[in-house]
Amino acid sequence: MNGGWRGAHIPASRVADVGTTRFGPAGVDKKLFLADDMFLVALDEWIGRHRIAPGPLSLGIAGGMLAELLLDNAITLVNGKPRPTDAPPSSGVTHMIRDRIAAEPHHDVRTWLLYIAKTATDDVAERLTLAGWIQALTHGGRIRKTTVLYKASTKVIAPEIAWRALRLSTALGASGPAESRGVQTWLDAVLVVLCHAIGLTGFLLRDGGPECKTYIDEIHISLSQHLPAVHEVATAVGELVGTATFTHT
Amino acid sequence: MATTTFQAGTAPRPSLVNQTLAKDRLGTAGVAQFVLTSAAPLLVVAGIVTTGWAVTGVVATPVAFIVLAVLLGVFAFGYTAMARQVVNAGALYTFSARGLGRPAGVAAGLLAVVSYNTMQVGAYGMFGAVAAGLLQEQFKIGVAWWVCALVAWAAAAMMGGRRVDFNGKVLAVLLTGEVAFVVVASITGLSHPANGQMSMAALNPTGLVLAGGAAAGAAFAVAWTGYVGFEQAPVYSEESRRPNVTVPAAIYGSLVLMVAIYTLASWAMSVAVGPEHIVEQSRQQSVELLFTVAAPLGAAVGTIGHLLFLTSLFAGLLAFHNTANRYFYALGREGVLPRVLARTSPRTSAPVAASITQSAVGFTAIIVYAVMGWDPVVQMMFYLASAGGVGVLLVLTLAAVAILAYLWRHSSHGGLWSTVIAPLLATVGLIGVCVLCLSNYATLLGVAPGHPLTWIFPTAYGVILAVGLTWGLIMRFTAHPAYPQIGNGATVAPATVATSGAAR
Numbered sequence A: 001m002n003g004g005w006r007g008a009h010i011p012a013s014r015v016a017d018v019g020t021t022r023f024g025p026a027g028v029d030k031k032l033f034l035a036d037d038m039f040l041v042a043l044d045e046w047i048g049r050h051r052i053a054p055g056p057l058s059l060g061i062a063g064g065m066l067a068e069l070l071l072d073n074a075i076t077l078v079n080g081k082p083r084p085t086d087a088p089p090s091s092g093v094t095h096m097i098r099d100r101i102a103a104e105p106h107h108d109v110r111t112w113l114l115y116i117a118k119t120a121t122d123d124v125a126e127r128l129t130l131a132g133w134i135q136a137l138t139h140g141g142r143i144r145k146t147t148v149l150y151k152a153s154t155k156v157i158a159p160e161i162a163w164r165a166l167r168l169s170t171a172l173g174a175s176g177p178a179e180s181r182g183v184q185t186w187l188d189a190v191l192v193v194l195c196h197a198i199g200l201t202g203f204l205l206r207d208g209g210p211e212c213k214t215y216i217d218e219i220h221i222s223l224s225q226h227l228p229a230v231h232e233v234a235t236a237v238g239e240l241v242g243t244a245t246f247t248h249t
Numbered sequence B: 001m002a003t004t005t006f007q008a009g010t011a012p013r014p015s016l017v018n019q020t021l022a023k024d025r026l027g028t029a030g031v032a033q034f035v036l037t038s039a040a041p042l043l044v045v046a047g048i049v050t051t052g053w054a055v056t057g058v059v060a061t062p063v064a065f066i067v068l069a070v071l072l073g074v075f076a077f078g079y080t081a082m083a084r085q086v087v088n089a090g091a092l093y094t095f096s097a098r099g100l101g102r103p104a105g106v107a108a109g110l111l112a113v114v115s116y117n118t119m120q121v122g123a124y125g126m127f128g129a130v131a132a133g134l135l136q137e138q139f140k141i142g143v144a145w146w147v148c149a150l151v152a153w154a155a156a157a158m159m160g161g162r163r164v165d166f167n168g169k170v171l172a173v174l175l176t177g178e179v180a181f182v183v184v185a186s187i188t189g190l191s192h193p194a195n196g197q198m199s200m201a202a203l204n205p206t207g208l209v210l211a212g213g214a215a216a217g218a219a220f221a222v223a224w225t226g227y228v229g230f231e232q233a234p235v236y237s238e239e240s241r242r243p244n245v246t247v248p249a250a251i252y253g254s255l256v257l258m259v260a261i262y263t264l265a266s267w268a269m270s271v272a273v274g275p276e277h278i279v280e281q282s283r284q285q286s287v288e289l290l291f292t293v294a295a296p297l298g299a300a301v302g303t304i305g306h307l308l309f310l311t312s313l314f315a316g317l318l319a320f321h322n323t324a325n326r327y328f329y330a331l332g333r334e335g336v337l338p339r340v341l342a343r344t345s346p347r348t349s350a351p352v353a354a355s356i357t358q359s360a361v362g363f364t365a366i367i368v369y370a371v372m373g374w375d376p377v378v379q380m381m382f383y384l385a386s387a388g389g390v391g392v393l394l395v396l397t398l399a400a401v402a403i404l405a406y407l408w409r410h411s412s413h414g415g416l417w418s419t420v421i422a423p424l425l426a427t428v429g430l431i432g433v434c435v436l437c438l439s440n441y442a443t444l445l446g447v448a449p450g451h452p453l454t455w456i457f458p459t460a461y462g463v464i465l466a467v468g469l470t471w472g473l474i475m476r477f478t479a480h481p482a483y484p485q486i487g488n489g490a491t492v493a494p495a496t497v498a499t500s501g502a503a504r
Helices: A012-017 A034-042 A054-071 A092-103 A109-117 A120-130 A157-171 A186-197 A210-226 A228-248 B016-022 B028-039 B041-056 B061-085 B092-100 B102-139 B145-162 B168-191 B210-227 B230-239 B243-273 B278-293 B299-334 B352-372 B376-409 B416-439 B441-445 B453-477 B494-502
Strands: A075-078 A081-084 A134-139 A147-152
Touching: A034 A054, A034 A120, A034 A157, A034 A186, A054 A075, A054 A092, A054 A109, A054 A120, A054 A186, A054 A228, A075 A228, A081 A092, A081 A109, A092 A109, A092 A120, A092 B016, A109 A228, A109 B016, A120 A134, A120 A147, A147 A157, A157 A186, A186 A210, A186 A228, A186 B494, A210 A228, A210 B494, A228 B230, A228 B299, A228 B494, B028 B041, B028 B168, B028 B230, B028 B243, B028 B299, B041 B061, B041 B102, B041 B168, B041 B210, B041 B243, B041 B278, B041 B299, B041 B376, B041 B441, B061 B092, B061 B210, B061 B230, B061 B243, B061 B376, B061 B416, B092 B102, B092 B376, B102 B145, B102 B278, B102 B299, B102 B352, B102 B376, B102 B453, B145 B299, B145 B352, B145 B376, B168 B243, B168 B278, B168 B299, B210 B243, B210 B376, B210 B416, B210 B441, B230 B243, B230 B376, B243 B278, B278 B299, B299 B352, B352 B376, B376 B416, B376 B441, B376 B453, B416 B441, B441 B453
Parallel strands: none
Antiparallel strands: A075 A081, A134 A147
């Protein structure tokens, strides 16, 4: 490891501290769910569009939602299939997903990802809108195709949205001072592997060197050892993104 | 397949998850449309069949279409049986890896990517020649064929690199128009027979046994290029509503439609011109032969036919561009080829690195042919389409052997016919066809025995397979981290690559 790198040796004892809440900037709801962070990391807040195509983005966000449920202990994975538990999910959106899982427990992770991805982007956009982070602006009409732009709700929020991606880039060593390098929480580790699954790390590591990619590999190893179910979800996201690219080519 | 959820004492409820996912999935017609677009029926009939007659001198092409269709129909039993067990979009080379081992999968994958690239490049020659001819005839504008070819190249490169597709409905309309034109032209040809007699000579099976199998070898190679594309159906398994039903139905439906169109049209042209004159007229009129047969329908129909021919050509070369991209992408994602080939555009998810690579190959070929002054129809389109087609046939044959081996080991699903008898018959039949094609390359290319091209192409197949096999074995014995992923194609996840690479 180079000097300044904290590495992916997130203490095992902190696995128990994993939750789905963060503290956001002043003026917004002090909760930022994992899938919401995924949405914001991928968002170019100045133009209001995501840096990733809609297909992989929705799969990444769907992966984030399943990861939220796993981290809340609201579901477990048994032989590749999600199973509901008695623990309550942290948000209404994931609560509905957990209820659907309970009603149809025979589907595997890939099927759930494809199903959740159908509305994942819109669901998370609504969650972020209600929390005061963004506003959705619809453009187009009869002739032009309708597009939705996601802009910061206020000018104060805009740099906070930009910070979500810059924070990760810094943690991965692609920018910022050396002493800031190193993923510090399991939530960020999960976010990194999900970004990797949907091809967003090219953007996050654009100013970084090859050691950044090696670091991501180490995060994968750590996550697969400490949070194997979540890593399994991230792996499934990556597989579906690859398959979709192949089939739609 | 509607999976139901049950509660005690209540009627089964349909699965909301399955219903939701089924809305955007493809039905049989959707998958068949992709297959037929790749096959490009009007290109086959107007371009490949006529050029085949001109180059090979073998009249019995209609019979070859029928024989091959039966063989491919038998092959499809084992193909779909394995597709039910190995749900992976990689299809041919994935099956080779699962059935014969990963090194064999690498060999099949390399030959597939080279062959599809070769076929795609050949289509630029035909497009350039047809477009230049149309511009001259309709608008009196003289443009070199390679200029038109470069325009098509630029359009394909842009569309492939940005994942800009023709609207599905537009494609369906154009495909319907193509098929309709071929059918109408064929009926016209049959109703205007040469010398007032409807000759069955082109449908005589004895025409295939002439010249000690040379006729059969050449005819099968020409006919096979018409069917290339049907093997892509399993690629859409995971996009299908009911893969176990949709994919087989699309394969058989496409085969039936293709054999009907190709046989009818090629026989009709021989009837209209006279089987004793078909070779001579093909050499004189080249790709215009079908339109000459359709001349009684009027100039307007002829113009529409030419336009549909151009759109068929472009749709076909774009489809092969995308097929080549898929193979580059899948092999790059596995790590068999440089991983840079798996790089996609973040905003469009298009495999840009693969598209740029394929476009570079096409550009180079067009420039070389233009500079050397080689003929774009015979030497570019026909030679490269035939060479690439035989390459894909070899990959198909490898897959047939692999399917036989795999189903022999995993025969718990399916009946004896689909898991043993059909795969065995298909394997024997395809090996026979390959032997005929490879040993009669002179007839196929219309050159003298001993001409360098008669051994350059067959040798190239062997070299590519050997290189692929060697690389696969090197990966195995050096414990290359990508080796376990061979055959998984595009489903290889970054997470899997990361954990296997970092664990070394």
